[in-house]
Amino acid sequence: ACDPTKLSRNELEAVSRRYMQEMIPFVGPKTDIMGPDMGTNEQVMAWFMDTYSVYQGYSVNEIVTGKPVSIGGTEGRRESTGRGVVYLIERAMDMLKMDPEKSTAIIQGFGNVGSVAALSLGLKSGVKIVGISDHTVALYNPKGIDVKAAELHVQKKGFLRAFDQGDRIAPNELLEQPCDILAPCAVDRVITEKNADKIKCRILAEGANGPTSPEADLHLNKRWDEVFVIPDILCNAGGVIVSYFEWVQGLQAFMWTETEVxxxxxxxxxxxxxxxxxxxxxxxxxxxxxxxxxxxxxxxxxxxxxxxxx
The missing domain is CATH 4.10.910 (30s ribosomal protein s13; domain 2)
Incomplete structure (x- = not known):
């Protein structure tokens, strides 16, 4: 195992290509295709696709999804999981008759999913973002956080660590702060038996895979009238849905606009x-x-x- 953030570009390319080289007997465009997740990005997917294609003797775009649009990727794939999370939050808010402009949200994780969700909720839906975090820092500000400034900061610095628009608190404490919408969009099992009864949200939108432990789920089931849970199997499905679109696009040589997708x-x-x-x-x-x-x-x-x- 290695931390890709600590590798040079050449080292990351070498590791990525070697990984795909070893995976060739087990993957294929009609057997098992690969897609991006934590620690990877569209550049890694491009190296995967190129390595597999070299061994086949021709370009096989459909072997991976989440690759750059310039080599057969689908418009909107990077944003698809976060957009899906926000769409479902908006549907839940509509059901619960919640006013977005009077609602607050805490987003755990500021990668592809969390950052897109925070920007869309904050800038398009009008929800006040009062908490954000990544693996370097957790920030809470009941007056609201400028998520566009946070995104620009991450683009320049790589992390939220030096961003100063909120009080720095422990990551687990961020989940327990009062808000209308809590969206864990980072790693699994952050909502546990110990804090399941402490979360103070109306909507729990599981943008990550398995952010709620089975034990915590039992506690949340007892609070069904307090906490509206959008489970991960539904909430973060946007990414794999659009990956399916990209796979079909590659197989059939289709081209769709971002709006169509x-x-x-x-x-x-x-x-x-x-x-x-x-x-x-x-x-x-x-x-x-x-x-x-x-x-x-x-x-x-x-x-x-x-x-x-x-």
Whole structure:
């Protein structure tokens, strides 16, 4: 394991290409494709694609998603997860009759997901962002944080560490500050059995994968009338949905504008959100259980139709 932020560009390229070289027997455009996550970016995806293509003897754009638009990437892929998080937050706010301009939000994580979510919520929806963090610092300011200034700072410095628009507090304490919307968009298991009863939000939007531990989920289930949970399986699905679009684009040589991609994304999220809410109400279960049940049922039906062979 290595910290990519401590590698030179040449070192990161060498590690990335070697990794893909070893993965070639296990991946393919119709078997398993790769996409970006923590520690990687579109440049790494470009190296992955190029390395795989060299071994095939021709360009295989569809082997990875999240690559630069100049080599077959999809417009809006980088922003897709954060945009999806915000779209679902807005749908939840509409259901709960919350006024965005009178609401506050805390965003944990300021990478592709957190920064896009913070900017969209703060600049487009009108929500006051009162807390942000990355792995270097957690900032809280009940008067509001200029998220555009924060983004520019990160673009120049790489981290939020020296940004000074708030009180510096412990990362775990940030999650317990009062707000209307809490969006953990960084790492897993930050909401635990110890702090699940301490969070003071109306909407919990899980932008990260697995930010809530199973034990914490039991506590949140008891607070269903206080905390509206948008589970990760739904909340952060925007990225993989648009990755699917990019894969199809590569296979079929399609070209879509960013507006077309975003419209398609929002239509899918709208349908999924409605299905989860209906299922949760019908079965009197949590949103997470409803989402998982819908997914498992779809797999079960497909397996049943295919049967077993040999």
């Amino acid at each position: 975003t419209d398609k994304l929002f239509r899918i999220l709208e349908h999924s959100f409605s299905q989860v809410i209906k299922r949760a109400k019908r079965d009197k279960v949590s949103h997470r259980t409803a989402a998982m049940a819908i997914g498992v049922e779809r797999v079960m039906k497909a397996k049943k139709m295919r049967g077993l062979f040999p």
